[in-house]
Amino acid sequence: MIRRRPTSPAARLKRRLRPKRPASLKISARHVRRTERTDDDDDLEYLDAIPEYGAGTPRILLAKAVLAAAIPSEVKKAFKARLPIIVLVDAPTVVWTEAIAAQASVLFPGVRVISATKPPARGTTPDCPPPTSPILAVTPNRSWLSPAAVAAADFSFRLEVRPASVAQAIASFCGRKSCQVTASDYASLDLTDLAFAMRPNSTPEECVERMHRAIRSRASATPTDRTAELSQLAGFGEAAQSMRLIALDFVSQREIGGNIVLPNILLYGPPGTGKTTLARSFARTVNAPLIQTSVAEWFTSSAGHLGDVASAAQRFFEQATALAPSVALIDEIDAIPNRETMDDRDRSWWTPIITGLLVQIDQLRARSRGVVLIAATNHKSKLDSALIRPGRFDLHIQIRGPQTEKEIEGVFRHYLGDDLVDDDLTAAIRLAGKPTGAIIEAWVSRARDEARRDQRILSFSDLVAIIAPADKRSPQEIEEVALHEAAHAVVACALGLEVISASIIDTETSGGVTELGHGSSIFSRRELECRAVAILAGRACDERLSRGPTSGAASDLWKSTALVLDIHSRLGLGDTLVSRESIDAAHLSLDPHLRSMVEQDLRRLMNEARDHVERLEQPIRALAARLVRHRVVLANEIHGCLGGGFGERSSVSPSETAP
Incomplete structure (x- = not known):
């Protein structure tokens, strides 16, 4: 008897889409025993009814398993009844979209399947056939579909790649009865990655191990090998602790499976404090792929036209979503200008870019795909307020750089690696x-270069020579600078101010510096005048203990004048309550009365500084001698020279300097 092959359109399409496979892989899915029982088991039974399910490539097996488990039972019934309904399926990526659409045509022969894998051509609107029969639309982005179809959809659901579906496909492919798979085994892997991990003559365990290797490879593709995990990171203080808590949430939510909902993070702080390093360390800690970009990259990776830049930004978000759970970093985000400060011409060009960026961030948040979006900037105050509002960047973390001696040593040890391990x-x-x-x-790198140039290993003296090069000033000039800085420190202590350190290291900006703590955030007039006296003490010391006033006190005069000017003009601590917020030193020449008040106060405070210098000459000279020997003295050493009898120290806080 001759058996004729079915000739219906559905049968021909099914034969065309069903690839051949090796005979050794012949196994029916109805013999595969599932190892975990979930609410989706009834949906998987629908998959078992498909003849010869095991006969397929990894891509087909995965797509069929995921689709059959995802389609709600009521939708399946509507498809069987050929009801004219529209069903929207949000696929994770373009690759999944193509595979799911192909398998939907096989699983549901009477359904019209539409797949949208790219935006519609410019100037066109995507079309959709009238729903005279069931329609299944699959896309990773609903804006690529017909607006009418989206608005009229009867059902919509997100395609979730569940462990049971992946385990079913692997077990069937490998000819096994069972397979153990968890969500973390394939986190951040796309369909292509999963298919590449499933190879002929492999065991399920070997397939899962290949998935683990793919995850590790993607997670370390951007961070360098020197990037430490958060637990090993030094010099970040509270910022690192905040990121550790988020990392714990990331890992725990990924282990559970399903949606990962975490806040978007804005890292801000001065240049060189390690914002990019912290983001990379976070990605390495959670073992997730890091996708990094910048506004400059959006321009250089395209022709630089408006549409090209917008497309480059969109590709960044699409890649982050495709690799989710992932970490997406926009570095130097302050390159996106603030619309409030732009002129009309710049605003007309930048507004589509900024608006598109805001929409992409909102869509990323709405999808809840497990993408942690991090932005880094040196200038938080320059960012568009709509960009950093809650809901877009919920958590703002300031990075100050290493503050304590222990943190500074930790950063040195990190970059030194195996060098100078036994050195103090x-x-x-x-x-x-x-x-x-x-x-x-940079210091460690330059020190290594010097040692390498001399063909020897790095020594401690190499490092010190880079940090503080030999002083080329005369002994007399060094002694004068030491007396000047010692006067700042000693008088400040006598007045109860916090002194952090004093240094006579010669730099491009100053020959010496004394660092004073800010103290509280609210000051009385007397507290501000005490700070002015401590600043003027350097010039008073030049007069009393050195060769007389010099140009080295120019910065002291500017700082003390600014303090007294604020007392009278901005802070309401002088003879008038009228506040002049925008006033600066240039206004002194325009207001003789204000100039007279500031001058009188400065002369009074200068006399007070002279009195303190005369009274404290001995400790000033003792501290200056220590400065000449060590070049830098810290707070405890300053108090040691004074016998601990002056002032009360407050907690360490952001500081100002008195040259």
Whole structure:
């Protein structure tokens, strides 16, 4: 008897889409025993009814398993009854969209399947046939579909790649009865990655291990090998602790499976404090792929036209979504200008870019795909207010750089690696002051270059020579600078101000510096005048203990004048309550009365500084001698020279300097 092959359109399409497979892989899905029982088991039974389900490539097996488990039972009934309904399926990526659409045509022969894998051509609107029969529309982005179809949809659901579906496909492909798979085994992998992990003559365990390798490869593609995990990161203080808590939430939600909902993060702080490093460390800690971009990259990766830049930004978000759970970093986001400060011409060009970026961020948040969006900036105040509002960037984390000696040493040890392991870095830390992580990295790199140039290993003296090069000033000039800075520190202590350190290291900006703490955020008039006296003490010391006033006190006069001017003009602490917020030193020449008040106060405070210098000459000279020997003295050493009898120290806080 001759058996004729079915000739219906559905049968021909099914034969065309069903690839051949090796005979060794012949196994029916009805013999595969599932190892976990979920609410979706009834949906998987629908898959078992498909003849010869096991006969397929990994891509087909995965697509069929995921689709059959995702379609609600009421939708299946409507499809069987050929009801004229419209069903929208949100696929994870374009690759999944193509595979799901192909398999939907096989699973549901009477359904019209539409797939949208790219935006419609410019100037056109996507069309949709009238729903005279069931329609299934699959896309990773609903804006690519017909607006009429989206508005008239009867059912819509998101396609979730569940462990049971992946386990079903792997077990069937490998000819096994069972397979253990968890959500973390394939997190951040696309359909192509999963298909590449499933190879002939492999066990399920080997397939899962290949998935693990793919995850590790994607997670370390951008961060360098020197990027430490958050637990090993030094010099970030509270910022690192905040990121650790988010990392714990990320990992726990990924282990559970399903949606990962975490806040978008804005990292801000001075240049070189390690914002990019912190983002990379976060990605390495959670073992997730890091997708990094910048506004400059959007321009350089395209022709630079408006549409090209917008498309480049969109590709960044699409890639982050495709690799989810992932970490997406927009570096130097302050390159996106603030619309409030732009002129009309710039605003007309930038508004589509900014609006598109805001829409992409909102869509990323709405999808809840497990993408942690991080933005980094040196200038938070310059960002568009709509960009950093809650709902777009919920968590703002300030990075100050290493503050304590322990944090500074930790950053040094990180960049030194196996070098100088047995050396005490106290002297180097003393000379370093308050460097950023980038400065420390540059110091270590330059020290290594010097040692390499001389064909020897790195020594501690190499590092010190880079941090604080030999002083080329004369002994007399060094002594004068030391007396000047010692006067700042000693008088400040006598007045109860916090002194963090004093240094006579010669830099491009100053020959020495004394660092004073800010103290409280609210000051009385007397507290501000005490700070002015401490600043003027340097010039008073030049007069009393050195060769007389010099140009080295120019910055002191500017700072003390600014303080007294604020007392009278901006803070309401003088003879008038009228506040002049925008006033600066240039207004003194325009207001003789204000100039007279400021001058009188400065002369009074200068006399007070002279009295303190005369009274404290001995401790000033003792501290100056220590400065000449060590070049840098810290707070405890300053109090040691004074016998601990002056002032009360407050907690360490952001500081100002008195040259």
